[in-house]
Amino acid sequence: MQVAQLIAAHAVAEVLAGHNLTVSMPKALRKVKSATPQQQAAAQDYSYLTLRFYAESAAYLAALTPKPVSDTRVEALLLVALSQLLHGQDDDFTVVNQAVDAAGTTGQRWAKGLVNAVLRNFLRQREALKADVTQSEEVIWNYPQWWIELLKQQYPEDWQAMLAVGNAHPPMTLRVNVRKTSVEAYLQGLQEAGIAVTHLGSAAIQLHQPLPVHKLPGFDQGWVSVQDAGAQWAAPLLDVAPGMRVLDACSAPGGKTCHVLESCDVDLISLDVEAERLKRVNENLQRLDLKASVITGNAAAADWFDGQPFDRILADVPCSASGIVRRHVDMKWLRRPQDLATFAHTQQQILSNLWQMLAKGGKLLYVTCSVFQQENEMQIQQFLTSHDDATRLPVQFDAAILPCEHATPGQLLPVATHDGLFYALLQKH
Numbered sequence: 001m002q003v004a005q006l007i008a009a010h011a012v013a014e015v016l017a018g019h020n021l022t023v024s025m026p027k028a029l030r031k032v033k034s035a036t037p038q039q040q041a042a043a044q045d046y047s048y049l050t051l052r053f054y055a056e057s058a059a060y061l062a063a064l065t066p067k068p069v070s071d072t073r074v075e076a077l078l079l080v081a082l083s084q085l086l087h088g089q090d091d092d093f094t095v096v097n098q099a100v101d102a103a104g105t106t107g108q109r110w111a112k113g114l115v116n117a118v119l120r121n122f123l124r125q126r127e128a129l130k131a132d133v134t135q136s137e138e139v140i141w142n143y144p145q146w147w148i149e150l151l152k153q154q155y156p157e158d159w160q161a162m163l164a165v166g167n168a169h170p171p172m173t174l175r176v177n178v179r180k181t182s183v184e185a186y187l188q189g190l191q192e193a194g195i196a197v198t199h200l201g202s203a204a205i206q207l208h209q210p211l212p213v214h215k216l217p218g219f220d221q222g223w224v225s226v227q228d229a230g231a232q233w234a235a236p237l238l239d240v241a242p243g244m245r246v247l248d249a250c251s252a253p254g255g256k257t258c259h260v261l262e263s264c265d266v267d268l269i270s271l272d273v274e275a276e277r278l279k280r281v282n283e284n285l286q287r288l289d290l291k292a293s294v295i296t297g298n299a300a301a302a303d304w305f306d307g308q309p310f311d312r313i314l315a316d317v318p319c320s321a322s323g324i325v326r327r328h329v330d331m332k333w334l335r336r337p338q339d340l341a342t343f344a345h346t347q348q349q350i351l352s353n354l355w356q357m358l359a360k361g362g363k364l365l366y367v368t369c370s371v372f373q374q375e376n377e378m379q380i381q382q383f384l385t386s387h388d389d390a391t392r393l394p395v396q397f398d399a400a401i402l403p404c405e406h407a408t409p410g411q412l413l414p415v416a417t418h419d420g421l422f423y424a425l426l427q428k429h
Ligand SMILES: C[S@@+](CC[C@H](N)C(=O)[O-])C[C@H]1O[C@@H](n2cnc3c(N)ncnc32)[C@H](O)[C@@H]1O
Pocket: 231, 249, 250, 251, 252, 253, 254, 255, 256, 257, 271, 272, 273, 274, 277, 297, 298, 299, 300, 316, 317, 318, 319, 350, 369
């Protein structure tokens, strides 16, 4: 899998230079056109592994090299191999040999010798180095220190569990499209296909092992979608009724838009600022046999609005994604503490603008996939102080319907069965 290590190194180097993995990975795959699907999948796994345990691998690398590695791709290759040696499944000597071969293709003549020396020294000195390397919290938890401090301050009881769950593999959860089939019939189909699952409640079914979607019974026919169980709270909390005029203001790729439409016949506008991402909304609507008006527009502006107030508005606003870091492992290293104020400002602008489009008596559901209170509770408190026509309604997570462990008012903390999300329901009077 030297090819896989090389692709992962390309992707990791890009992330460390400040680019998202969702952009970096396809770019890295394009660089090595000869990669087989198996090598591409392994490259994806290696890049996730490396970014999940980046602080630890980087600390070992610093301890093993007297000065920083001058070539960023060779440095990334070493980080990939060290992560595999620390946390991967492959045999140590295979990892080292493949990394040395991969180094030979980087065009740096010194790279093979360096990679060989660093990795073999690691295998020899691993135990001796461990005590020095694993001193800091950054290395113990594999998060930046500011992130650890913020969670400690905001969640004194739960911060360790939250950090640990963010480093675990995310679950793959399905949502049955109850317009096309029943949950019972779909569970039966999964059993017949030999796919082991747990029915979490309502339309949410968790796979014991992730699968490519096309291997799921009826996926192409729209019987089922992939959606985290925590995200499946949005549609019921929005409390829609037939015929209502509904806006999903930040809708792409359309998970919540489709869930709302599966649950009720409403007149729904699916808005997003990114036209490219809206293509996914259209694909999902088509696959699931659902209808919405899909519009490109800015939720913080009104140039797309026809002046008819909405009965319900879903504002699943852009955020730090700190509640879904196990799915976006690059975010731990790309986010900066000052980003929270920027997100909070954008969220406030979107919220205030959408509020004007809500009918009297209407409800707005504010959602983030963040655990940071600047984007959540503090945001809503600030909104309520400046909008005296707003009442906050209780958000009732009923564990008998869907899992909601560790829920503080509106805040689902990330746990094994669901992501970390925040919900606030506001009514206009
Ligand atoms: C958390 S994602 C939404 C996920 C979606 N609700 C779902 O369930 O599939 C946030 C979305 O907000 C969009 N967005 C960011 N800023 C926006 C703005 N000013 N107006 C509208 N959409 C925006 C992003 O393009 C992104 O698709």
